[in-house]
Amino acid sequence: MKLTLTFLLGGLTLAAMPFALAQSGSMLLPVAAEADSAISIQSVGSGKAILYVVGPGQVLRRNVQLGETTFFGPGELYNAGHYVAVLVGDSSTESGGFDVIAAQPATLSFLAKPSRLPVDLPDGISGVVYVFDKFQNLVLAPTPVSFQLSGLADTAGTRTAVTRNGVAWTKMNSAAKEGAVQFVARVGDAVGTRVIQQVPGDPCHLRMSAKPLGQRLAVETEPVRDCRGNALPDGTIVTFTETYDGGASTVDVPIKRGIAQTDMPAYGGAKISVAMGVFVGNEIRWGNER
Amino acid sequence: MNSGRFLAIILGTATVALIVVGTVWPVPSAIAMADSGSGLLRLSLTPEAAVQNLANEIGGRAWEKAYSSLANKSEFTELEFERDLVGTYPSLRTYSVLESSDLQPLHASADDAQVRLKLRWSSVVGTFLDTRDLRVVRAGDRWSVQWPIVNESRVPPQVIPVNYLRWDVIYRGAEDDWGSQDVEAPHVRIVDMHPVDRAAGVVIMGELLNEDVVPAFVTVKATLLAKNGTTLATEDSFDKISHVLLPKQVTPFLIAFHNVALSEVDSVHMDPSATLIAASADPLIEIEDQRFNPAPGASLSGKIRNQSGQVVNVAHVLGTFYDKNGQLIWVADQYVDRALLPQTPAPFSIPLPADIAAKVSSERAITATYSSGRFQ
Numbered sequence: 001m002k003l004t005l006t007f008l009l010g011g012l013t014l015a016a017m018p019f020a021l022a023q024s025g026s027m028l029l030p031v032a033a034e035a036d037s038a039i040s041i042q043s044v045g046s047g048k049a050i051l052y053v054v055g056p057g058q059v060l061r062r063n064v065q066l067g068e069t070t071f072f073g074p075g076e077l078y079n080a081g082h083y084v085a086v087l088v089g090d091s092s093t094e095s096g097g098f099d100v101i102a103a104q105p106a107t108l109s110f111l112a113k114p115s116r117l118p119v120d121l122p123d124g125i126s127g128v129v130y131v132f133d134k135f136q137n138l139v140l141a142p143t144p145v146s147f148q149l150s151g152l153a154d155t156a157g158t159r160t161a162v163t164r165n166g167v168a169w170t171k172m173n174s175a176a177k178e179g180a181v182q183f184v185a186r187v188g189d190a191v192g193t194r195v196i197q198q199v200p201g202d203p204c205h206l207r208m209s210a211k212p213l214g215q216r217l218a219v220e221t222e223p224v225r226d227c228r229g230n231a232l233p234d235g236t237i238v239t240f241t242e243t244y245d246g247g248a249s250t251v252d253v254p255i256k257r258g259i260a261q262t263d264m265p266a267y268g269g270a271k272i273s274v275a276m277g278v279f280v281g282n283e284i285r286w287g288n289e290r
Numbered sequence: 291m292n293s294g295r296f297l298a299i300i301l302g303t304a305t306v307a308l309i310v311v312g313t314v315w316p317v318p319s320a321i322a323m324a325d326s327g328s329g330l331l332r333l334s335l336t337p338e339a340a341v342q343n344l345a346n347e348i349g350g351r352a353w354e355k356a357y358s359s360l361a362n363k364s365e366f367t368e369l370e371f372e373r374d375l376v377g378t379y380p381s382l383r384t385y386s387v388l389e390s391s392d393l394q395p396l397h398a399s400a401d402d403a404q405v406r407l408k409l410r411w412s413s414v415v416g417t418f419l420d421t422r423d424l425r426v427v428r429a430g431d432r433w434s435v436q437w438p439i440v441n442e443s444r445v446p447p448q449v450i451p452v453n454y455l456r457w458d459v460i461y462r463g464a465e466d467d468w469g470s471q472d473v474e475a476p477h478v479r480i481v482d483m484h485p486v487d488r489a490a491g492v493v494i495m496g497e498l499l500n501e502d503v504v505p506a507f508v509t510v511k512a513t514l515l516a517k518n519g520t521t522l523a524t525e526d527s528f529d530k531i532s533h534v535l536l537p538k539q540v541t542p543f544l545i546a547f548h549n550v551a552l553s554e555v556d557s558v559h560m561d562p563s564a565t566l567i568a569a570s571a572d573p574l575i576e577i578e579d580q581r582f583n584p585a586p587g588a589s590l591s592g593k594i595r596n597q598s599g600q601v602v603n604v605a606h607v608l609g610t611f612y613d614k615n616g617q618l619i620w621v622a623d624q625y626v627d628r629a630l631l632p633q634t635p636a637p638f639s640i641p642l643p644a645d646i647a648a649k650v651s652s653e654r655a656i657t658a659t660y661s662s663g664r665f666q
Contacts (some may be wrong), residue, residue: 116474116504194471199503233503235455235571237539241654249578250655251597252539254454254571262597265578277499277538278481 206281
């Protein structure tokens with residue numbers, strides 16, 4: 001009989017608790033706050049309680065006096081996301097939620113591709129920027145991002161893109177002149193720099209000449225350039241082929257100081273041709289038929 | 291008890307009999323395993339036996355024993371004999387083993403004979419044949435081989451200035467920030483591709499171009515797809531390709547699918563891949579006196595000359611063959627079994643099938659090289 005009475009009273013107490021909370025205390029929470037700003041949580045009522053603030057990756061605990069305001073300094077709630085505040089009093093518990101959004105843009109992650117491409121390629125360079133605040137929260141608010149190519153005379157160009165869901169991207173043309181250019185993305189004071197190597201394209205013409213070299217034949221190309229006048233880089237392979245009397249000689253020669261040169265057997269009536277990859281150059285016939 | 295003793299006697303007698311039989315008439319594999327002990331196993335009582343014994347000693351790398359059995363050993367040293375067979379510098383010969391040997395008597399008289407010895411050496415990239423015509427002379431009741439020594443040519447002391455390019459690469463590090471650039475992989479392109487139905491299966495060949503300005507390590511993988519979209523087979527070019535491609539260089543490739551008929555194939559998925567690597571434009575190899583020899587015994591022969599100053603340990607010659615329309619019809623290759631010395635021509639001969647040879651109108655050869663002690 002005594003036990004039954006105890007259970008009955010306990011159940012009544014629990015059922016009455018929400019009313020007690022509503023009467024004894026409540027919280028005033030910010031709707032949203034920036035990660036870098038101070039926030040305050042106002043409680044009402046009297047007595048002592050413990051305030052828990054639970055968010056992405058962090059939990060804060062404060063002993064509070066009900067009826068007073070609890071302050072959280074700038075940067076204390078630094079992870080963007082949804083937070084839950086739970087106020088646990090002697091006889092009641094109350095909770096509520098609020099959002100912390102990213103602070104002002106402070107850093108960016110800049111992906112630039114490719115790091116090497118041929119000159120004169122429309123929309124050949126792509127840049128993608130992710131904007132973050134100083135706590136590495138992705139800044140979801142639309143933010144203008146400036147993309148700039150610089151470093152060569154004809155590469156100066158700027159484009160602006162606004163972030164969507166924290167990401168902004170653009171495409172830009174490669175310049176007509178070879179060389180390294182700086183690809184810079186800027187959001188306020190946050191700057192990301194990448195280097196894009198613009199390299200010569202396919203050869204525009206390939207011409208060679210031959211002259212006797214003792215018992216052999218010295219062959220050499222003119223300076224090899226692409227159609228924009230850029231010299232093809234040293235190390236590029238030029239293939240010389242000499243055909244004669246049912247036989248042939250071949251040598252793959254790397255360009256050195258702008259030209260490719262080697263020596264080959266000297267056969268009268270030999271036909272010598274030059275090629276670079278699938279690009280075929282001129283052909284010469286050497287001396288008289290044997 | 292008596293039956294047990296009888297069984298022991300039988301077993302003992304049989305063991306002794308088998309030992310005698312195995313010693314007097316050893317099987318070839320036993321000779322090979324006997325580590326050049328064939329002198330003990332078989333007396334050089336005939337020219338063929340003398341050559342066979344020599345071949346066995348060579349196979350067992352018993353240079354001292356092989357050299358001491360020669361009739362003309364006063365003409366060269368044991369080291370020269372060994373270098374004739376395995377090379378002075380590390381090469382395919384150095385790391386190969388004698389797979390088999392064949393004898394072919396050419397001529398015989400009472401006191402001398404001529405025997406052709408074919409040594410088939412096995413290496414990681416296949417077999418190669420070393421054929422020597424040997425004179426065998428009689429000395430008493432024994433025969434001895436006169437070895438036709440071929441001394442490797444020597445390069446005179448000199449300085450060969452080499453200033454070809456080298457490409458070094460600094461890759462992105464693990465500690466770099468997310469989003470940091472890495473070096474761009476080289477851009478390569480298949481410029482020609484041609485499937486062929488052969489008796490052994492489907493062969494896919496083509497040519498791959500490095501259209502970038504940096505060196506690339508390349509491979510080509512092909513997948514055969516059936517009409518219902520299922521994968522029939524996947525293979526890669528393995529060594530039928532020049533894996534290191536310098537800027538604007540073209541390599542042929544050949545991928546063989548055994549036991550697959552072209553009629554079963556609906557489409558082919560080609561997957562060329564390229565990785566940026568550190569490489570050197572050196573050594574420069576010239577292919578000279580390149581000739582196509584029609585059937586019978588069709589081949590592409592020529593000489594390769596190392597124009598640089600370093601020794602090339604392994605040289606690989608790849609031949610690409612075209613018909614009169616310029617269509618790629620075959621890819622074949624050959625390794626040069628000896629090290630390629632500076633400025634010293636080395637012959638090569640790439641065999642090709644007779645039916646293909648009949649269609650060949652033009653050909654192209656390239657070389658790939660490997661030098662020990664070099665990073666590439």
